[in-house]
Amino acid sequence: MTRDSGEGTGALVVRSEGAEYVPLPQQGGGFRLLADSGATGGALGANRLTLGEGADGAGPHYHARSSELFYVLDGTVRFSLDGEMETVGPGALVVVPPRMPHAFGATPGSTAELLVVLTPGVDRFGYFRALGRIQHDLESLDSLRSEQDRYDVHFLDPSAWQSERTI
Template sequence: MTATMTQAMVVPAEAAEVVGLPSGGAFTLLADASDTAGALGANRLTLEPGRDGARPHYHALSTELFYVVDGEMEFLLGERVTTVAKGGLVVVPPRLPHAFGAVPGTGADLLIVLTPGIERFGYFRQLGRIAHGLEPFDGLLPEQERYDVHFVEAVAWQSLRGSR
């Protein structure tokens, strides 16, 4: 029998864990899969101007939703790069390679929801340690299945973001 949520979940702002990034941005951890009986996972990501949010990757099991709360973002969606401004929504189906980052000169604030949920708070904590130079990125590679984050090469993204 699959567990289901039986009560509403409320996460006051002051109760959310914040994983700071050295550039001044942060992951705010709102709901992990275990908090929602696997229904979803949710976090907020703030990025400083021009900063990358994620390398090219895909999720084998989940759909990912991005709502741009503020600022302007560049998204890699398959082979296409598109810009999405404040108030815009992006929904990425399973297995579609994607990446994202703040537009140069503009910071960004994103609400990100992954459904069904995967336990990923550990992933965001590890990304924070990597960003601070405390761990190598390669340490994430053995965790791709666990976190349903499968890294890929993307020439279009590298051409756009790597040249800056």
Template sequence: MSWFVVQADEAEVVELPGGGAFRLLADGRDTGGALGANRLALGAGADGARTHFHARSSETFFVVSGVVEFFLDGKLTSVGAGGMVVIPPGVPHAFGAAPGSAADLFAVLTPGVDRFEYFRTLGRVQRGEESFDTLLPEQDRFDVHFLDATAWREARGR
């Protein structure tokens, strides 16, 4: 791989409920496995991802706007615009927009994994078009390993 450019109008958009959306910027195959990147807009108080971990990859989030609640290893932490969170492989985490706040995040997964199909499926799941169970057999493929979300829901008051 030499270099890679994605113009704003070239990114695939996966619509989410509540005005949210994934903007798919780079998949592992686009970057020779170096990284995967997406931008995620969340409506006020919307969940971004339930509790999970990545076995092979680190995940970095930059909060572009709003406030995001990150559930990191069992602890709820709020991060505002301009803040960054780095999550190494194996660390359980979840995240969502804080109550009353919409949020915009830029996320990078390193090394890159081909996950665009994961985000497309997740969009269908969140829109009620597909069951969450369809993601379970794909956990190794997408390096997204789901955990019990009870503590995450309780921390968020749900």
């Protein structure tokens, strides 16, 4: 159930069973879409991300307008933060400021569960749905390249991250 005044100024209540789920193909991974910007008056967007064992969460990218907060609920996550590697476990909080290049994924041999919050919010549910289609080979990554400004996700060269992930 969602309670909202329609203006994004009321309380928002999203129960897990009421949140849209976008499955990812790696061992039970997926996005639980909790709050899009429109439902929070632009304050934030939030999702719960489950990563399968050793799965990438996102390749290198940055957000021009928003900060991104990651709270690790379970598992171990490897982050690239402006080229510096950081590994964190349950209870860790990582906040990435606007324009900082970052990437993340579950560490090899580990799954991960994260709460991810983007603030100020950007309507990104369409982005997560597209990622699900891309991960299932129903769409190409090129389909999102033209949407980088809309979703405030600006892709960067993945080669350093990919070589880090194979170590």
